[in-house]
Amino acid sequence: MILRTPAPKRARPIExxxxxESPPVGSDHRQLAIYEDPSSAGPARREPSQQSEHMLCTYxxxxxxxxxxxxxxxxxEKQVQDYQSKLAELNDNFGKADEERKTFRxxxxxxxxxxxxxxxxxxxxxxxxxxxxxxxxxxxxxxxELSSKLQAKLENEQNLRKKAESTAAxxxxxxxxxxxxxxxxxxxxxxxxxxxxxELAQLNRDSKFSITKITVDLEKxxxxxxxxxxxxxxxxxxxxxxQSKFSECLHQKSxxxxxxxxxxxxxxxxKESDVLVKHLQEELRNYESEVREARKLKSAHDSxxxxxxxxxxxxxxxxxxxxxxxxxxEYELKINKLEDxxxxxxxxxxxxxxxxxxxxxxxxxxxxxxxxxxxxxxLGEVNxxxxxxxxxxxxxxxxxxxxxxxxxxxxxxxxxxxxxxKRMNLMLSAVSEERNMLKIAIEDFKSKNEQAGGHxxxxxxxxxxxxxxxxxxxxxxxxGDLFAQKDINTRQQDEIKSLHDRLNSEARKVKSLERESDRxxxxxxxxxxxLGHGDFSAANTKVLRxxxxxxxxxxAKQTIEALQSELQRTKEKLQALEEYKSQSGNSGKLxxxxxxxxxxxxxxxxATLEKREERYKTVFADRISVFRRACCELFGYKIVMDExxxxxxxxxxxxxLQSIYAMNDDEKLEFExxxxxxxxxxxxxxxxxxxxxxVDIFVRKMNSIPAFTANLTVESFNRRTLS
Amino acid sequence: MASKTAAKDIITLRGSAAIVSExxxxxxxxxxxxxxxxxxxxFARVKKYGLPMLLTKDEGVKSFISNLNAQLSEWLEAGKLxxxxxxxxxxxxxEVLERWNFxxxxxxxxxxxxxxxxxxxxxxxxxxxxxxxxxxSSITYLPCLDEQCVFDVLAYTDTDVAVPFxxxxxxxxxxxxxxxxxxxxxxxxxxxxxxxxVSYKNDEELDDEE
Numbered sequence: 017m018i019l020r021t022p023a024p025k026r027a028r029p030i031e032x033x034x035x036x037e038s039p040p041v042g043s044d045h046r047q048l049a050i051y052e053d054p055s056s057a058g059p060a061r062r063e064p065s066q067q068s069e070h071m072l073c074t075y076x077x078x079x080x081x082x083x084x085x086x087x088x089x090x091x092x093e094k095q096v097q098d099y100q101s102k103l104a105e106l107n108d109n110f111g112k113a114d115e116e117r118k119t120f121r122x123x124x125x126x127x128x129x130x131x132x133x134x135x136x137x138x139x140x141x142x143x144x145x146x147x148x149x150x151x152x153x154x155x156x157x158x159x160x161e162l163s164s165k166l167q168a169k170l171e172n173e174q175n176l177r178k179k180a181e182s183t184a185a186x187x188x189x190x191x192x193x194x195x196x197x198x199x200x201x202x203x204x205x206x207x208x209x210x211x212x213x214x215e216l217a218q219l220n221r222d223s224k225f226s227i228t229k230i231t232v233d234l235e236k237x238x239x240x241x242x243x244x245x246x247x248x249x250x251x252x253x254x255x256x257x258x259q260s261k262f263s264e265c266l267h268q269k270s271x272x273x274x275x276x277x278x279x280x281x282x283x284x285x286x287k288e289s290d291v292l293v294k295h296l297q298e299e300l301r302n303y304e305s306e307v308r309e310a311r312k313l314k315s316a317h318d319s320x321x322x323x324x325x326x327x328x329x330x331x332x333x334x335x336x337x338x339x340x341x342x343x344x345x346e347y348e349l350k351i352n353k354l355e356d357x358x359x360x361x362x363x364x365x366x367x368x369x370x371x372x373x374x375x376x377x378x379x380x381x382x383x384x385x386x387x388x389x390x391x392x393x394x395l396g397e398v399n400x401x402x403x404x405x406x407x408x409x410x411x412x413x414x415x416x417x418x419x420x421x422x423x424x425x426x427x428x429x430x431x432x433x434x435x436x437x438k439r440m441n442l443m444l445s446a447v448s449e450e451r452n453m454l455k456i457a458i459e460d461f462k463s464k465n466e467q468a469g470g471h472x473x474x475x476x477x478x479x480x481x482x483x484x485x486x487x488x489x490x491x492x493x494x495x496g497d498l499f500a501q502k503d504i505n506t507r508q509q510d511e512i513k514s515l516h517d518r519l520n521s522e523a524r525k526v527k528s529l530e531r532e533s534d535r536x537x538x539x540x541x542x543x544x545x546x547l548g549h550g551d552f553s554a555a556n557t558k559v560l561r562x563x564x565x566x567x568x569x570x571x572a573k574q575t576i577e578a579l580q581s582e583l584q585r586t587k588e589k590l591q592a593l594e595e596y597k598s599q600s601g602n603s604g605k606l607x608x609x610x611x612x613x614x615x616x617x618x619x620x621x622x623a624t625l626e627k628r629e630e631r632y633k634t635v636f637a638d639r640i641s642v643f644r645r646a647c648c649e650l651f652g653y654k655i656v657m658d659e660x661x662x663x664x665x666x667x668x669x670x671x672x673l674q675s676i677y678a679m680n681d682d683e684k685l686e687f688e689x690x691x692x693x694x695x696x697x698x699x700x701x702x703x704x705x706x707x708x709x710x711v712d713i714f715v716r717k718m719n720s721i722p723a724f725t726a727n728l729t730v731e732s733f734n735r736r737t738l739s
Numbered sequence: 740m741a742s743k744t745a746a747k748d749i750i751t752l753r754g755s756a757a758i759v760s761e762x763x764x765x766x767x768x769x770x771x772x773x774x775x776x777x778x779x780x781x782f783a784r785v786k787k788y789g790l791p792m793l794l795t796k797d798e799g800v801k802s803f804i805s806n807l808n809a810q811l812s813e814w815l816e817a818g819k820l821x822x823x824x825x826x827x828x829x830x831x832x833x834e835v836l837e838r839w840n841f842x843x844x845x846x847x848x849x850x851x852x853x854x855x856x857x858x859x860x861x862x863x864x865x866x867x868x869x870x871x872x873x874x875x876s877s878i879t880y881l882p883c884l885d886e887q888c889v890f891d892v893l894a895y896t897d898t899d900v901a902v903p904f905x906x907x908x909x910x911x912x913x914x915x916x917x918x919x920x921x922x923x924x925x926x927x928x929x930x931x932x933x934x935x936x937v938s939y940k941n942d943e944e945l946d947d948e949e
Contacts, residue, residue: 550840550914559895562905563905666784666785
């Protein structure tokens, strides 16, 4: 520690005002005491020595000189006194100057000490500042590292989220595709399987049945053919025999007839002829029966030939079936493949968790879709929350930085105040030490002065005491400053504490506000979703719907159009079929009949729709005419509406109004109506002065066409009634 | 229409109602064209809001929309209209495929006291133009309507509104279950604020149906 005050110097014996004992004036004791003062009493010593030399003259002169001496002595004593007083003054001045010097020296040393102390403090502060800067740098680095780590984590999480989203979207797409494919394929598989099974069964049955039937028929037919061939041969032989017999019989019959004709003229042996006739009749009957049998045989022969043809057909059918048998094998192979695919899909279904059969797949997919939607919603919410958290994090970081700077500033203030307090304490301690030293010095001086004796010490003591007294208020001031600084320091510390508390409370408020904002955001989201969904409160709102006849008319038009297109298509088909029919024979008749039936049906539909349209038109025309007449009678104007097109292609509806009280046919008002706006059109009638004035007032200024027409009606009515 | 006084920025209740009802007419036409509810050739090109707008030439649709606009204007002047919804449905199944929701916030002070407000016409037109552009660009994200569709209009009003004879109260608000929603821009005449939102049937469900 550097001393603020130098070590007390030893009190010089002549330090206070040199005390010169002047001989008392008029005393008998006339010994001259020569007091040697090495410093201040130097010049005073010389004069007495000169005088003493004068004193050493002769006895005679002694008496003379004695008087002179006494005079001189008295003068000298006076001078001495003067000199002593001067000396005292000088001593005083010297003391003062010494004191001043000392004070200045003390001040200088004090200042030097202060300077050294300030330098030391500065160095200490500098070191502290460097430490703090290093600490803050380190903290900043750590925080930067943390923030970079957090950012990296955030980026990683965002990447992961994006990846998850993309994978979820890809999985969803795949799931959709797979689901669609699965649905299609399963349906198609089932259909085809069913179809193939049915076809296969049918084909099998048909084939088996046909094969057995064919074989049986074949055998039968073969047997029959053989037997019929044999019969045919027999019958042919019989037929030949019978034919020969028939020819013989015919011959005999002709002969008999000849005979009968000849016998009819002869009456002899009628009995023999009757018997012959009877025999012949019997033979004829036999021959007729044989002829019938022959005819039967012929029909049987024809039937045999038919059977042969049928046999050929059955053979051809058998060949066709045999040709279709490899196709059956192909179908079986296809069925096997489809069954393999089906088993593979079933295995795939088994791999899907939560699915036991095909029916569970759509349910599972819908559940997965719902999960995906929920997860996406959650993801969206999490993203929103994450963004909010990022915003809040940035805000809190900024707040943190602010509070840190404030805390640093407060710390600096506190440190400065502490340093000041220390300084003040040091000052106080130094001052008190000085005071103590001065007291010690004063006591030493007192003791020394008591040894030396004299009054001069009392004045110096008094001066010292006065200087001490002067310093005491200064010390008190310093103590007061120190206390004030202490108070300020405590206040600053309290402020810092309160700032810390405020910071914590603000952080808590921020968190609660964040939670509140999240809740409000979710509420807003819910409300917006409800608004978008179309929900409403029946207590405040009712939903009204305008009667919409557009769809009905559209329906009728569209059905008519559809039917007409279908009719055209059927007509084209009919033409194509007729062409085909001209090429082929029987099949055309069937198609023709079918198509004609369809065409007739469509024509009937078209006729009914056209009738309906006509009815609508008549009803509409009636209603519109009623409406027009009512408007004319109620408002006093005949209204004619027609569509026109402007030069730029925009369609415009023009209304022509003619008052029922009009004097002539030229008194017509024309208005154009376009997308909700009605504008008056200038013509010869409206350009007349009276009408144009009314147009300006009612239409252009007051923007009211009904007022204009009503005014015009009243004027026309007045004119008519007056006329 | 806006009062044609010397200062064109004054908006009255009637003017604001006319602006909103006119906007709805053009928006409905634009939606019907962009969503192909009616064929392209049945629309004609006009200039409005600084954009080429398409208006239907079909007389039935025209008269329907004009009657609708007249009624909406009346309700807007009375401050009774809360929302207008244009619904697009499948013709065959009647299923609701899209809902174009125009919600309206009315300044009740203007309705009760008859005061007027100030806003630049250009600003209002600019806001409406932005909405029309968004409607035109909605085809980029809305699912394709491959089947024949029809449209209908619903009006959400206060409960004390008298039902006109061409209207009827409907218990069915024609809602879509689990819709996707897209919020479009809004415009404000300082008397009526119109917010636009389109909700449509989830695309995945449409793919499933296909």
